[in-house]
Amino acid sequence: MATDQRGAPAEALRRRTVEASRRLGGDPFLVLHGGGNTSAKDHDFLWAKASGFDLGALTPEGLVQLRRADLERMLEGASLSDTEMMDGYAAATVEPGRPAPTIEALLHHALPFASVLHTHADAIVAITDTERGLDLVTELLGDEVVPVPYVMPGFDLAKVVPELWRGAGSSARAIVLQHHGLFTMGDTVDEALALHLELVERAEARIAALGRPIRAPFADTVSELRPGDSEQARTLLTELRRYSAGHVHALRCDDDEVRAFLARPDLERLTDLGPTTLEHVIRTKRVPLLGDDVAGYVAEYRRYFERNRGADEALVMLDPIPRVVLHPDLGLVAVGADAKAAGAVMDIYRHTIRVIEAAERLGGYRTVTEAQAFGLEYWELEQRRLR
Numbered sequence: 001m002a003t004d005q006r007g008a009p010a011e012a013l014r015r016r017t018v019e020a021s022r023r024l025g026g027d028p029f030l031v032l033h034g035g036g037n038t039s040a041k042d043h044d045f046l047w048a049k050a051s052g053f054d055l056g057a058l059t060p061e062g063l064v065q066l067r068r069a070d071l072e073r074m075l076e077g078a079s080l081s082d083t084e085m086m087d088g089y090a091a092a093t094v095e096p097g098r099p100a101p102t103i104e105a106l107l108h109h110a111l112p113f114a115s116v117l118h119t120h121a122d123a124i125v126a127i128t129d130t131e132r133g134l135d136l137v138t139e140l141l142g143d144e145v146v147p148v149p150y151v152m153p154g155f156d157l158a159k160v161v162p163e164l165w166r167g168a169g170s171s172a173r174a175i176v177l178q179h180h181g182l183f184t185m186g187d188t189v190d191e192a193l194a195l196h197l198e199l200v201e202r203a204e205a206r207i208a209a210l211g212r213p214i215r216a217p218f219a220d221t222v223s224e225l226r227p228g229d230s231e232q233a234r235t236l237l238t239e240l241r242r243y244s245a246g247h248v249h250a251l252r253c254d255d256d257e258v259r260a261f262l263a264r265p266d267l268e269r270l271t272d273l274g275p276t277t278l279e280h281v282i283r284t285k286r287v288p289l290l291g292d293d294v295a296g297y298v299a300e301y302r303r304y305f306e307r308n309r310g311a312d313e314a315l316v317m318l319d320p321i322p323r324v325v326l327h328p329d330l331g332l333v334a335v336g337a338d339a340k341a342a343g344a345v346m347d348i349y350r351h352t353i354r355v356i357e358a359a360e361r362l363g364g365y366r367t368v369t370e371a372q373a374f375g376l377e378y379w380e381l382e383q384r385r386l387r
């Protein structure tokens with residue numbers, strides 16, 4: 001491994017990491033809107049993707065250099081508060097004033113490979129989002145892949161994953177996190193990248209063999225939802241604006257794929273289970289609105305907030321309106337504060353439909369519990385990503 005922070009080997013490693021990040025991040029079936037992260041390391045330093053940088057457009061400035069001795073100390077205790085973690089990252093950062101690294105920097109540090117690549121690949125997520133998800137990972141991807149039951153990202157994940165990896169015999173170069181995504185590792189970036197693409201391809205081939213492929217272009221069928229479109233459009237937009245604390249921008253998609261999903265007899269059960277990969281919860285909320293009863297959705301969202309907030313009096317409820325509406329006349333409606341936010345919600349939910357349908361064919365869709373989804377939706381460190 002390279003040892004000099006300014007030396008040519010470290011430089012080449014970082015350059016290749018940026019290239020691999022762009023390769024992964026440029027593929028919407030692997031990474032959507034801020035998902036995924038990458039890193040490179042030598043003995044002394046970790047270069048981790050900065051939080052808030054898109055993988056697909058990563059530049060060398062999007063990698064933050066951290067001192068590994070400082071990161072190692074952060075892992076020593078039994079717990080670490082969010083504030084302690086952010087302070088720890090700031091203290092470990094070599095150049096002051098750089099953006100914070102990904103929340104997963106500690107996990108990247110704890111995996112002893114020069115290159116670590118992480119995505120929320122649709123096909124991998126679909127496999128874990130099933131009744132026998134973790135067994136299926138082994139059956140379909142081989143016992144060289146370590147399956148990890150759901151753990152909240154951050155400190156807990158950084159403690160648990162390396163332990164399970166060592167328990168698996170340390171020869172494994174890939175880790176699949178339930179309801180979350182894939183990590184691959186290598187002594188070189190090319191090794192980690194090749195394994196990443198190979199495992200995703202294997203998962204995609206299995207899903208394609210069961211019927212509909214998960215990787216296929218989406219029809220260009222998204223348009224802005226405007227009050228003048230129809231009576232139903234006007235009513236829905238009026239209701240969303242009535243209950244929203246902020247601006248409302250809505251997009252609509254009503255193609256054959258959306259129609260087929262909306263026509264499923266089990267639509268209510270499937271969409272009530274929650275997001276396909278947990279980080280989507282911060283953009284789509286845990287569940288969509290089925291139909292047009294925005295007031296009913298808002299009332300239920302308040303109950304969800306109350307029953308999950310626990311004793312945390314300081315927690316403030318987010319804007320309670322739905323981000324996804326599955327409407328009998330309008331089709332799939334994606335809601336955000338502006339066109340960009342609504343576009344991200346639209347992309348995520350079109351992928352969500354495919355992942356849910358693939359998981360159904362793989363044995364039955366299952367995902368995080370309500371409490372786990374709430375934990376992430378209201379996790380301070382995730383909320384920062386939207387600001």
Ligand SMILES: [Zn+2]
Nearest residue numbers: 036120180181
């Ligand atoms: Zn992730």
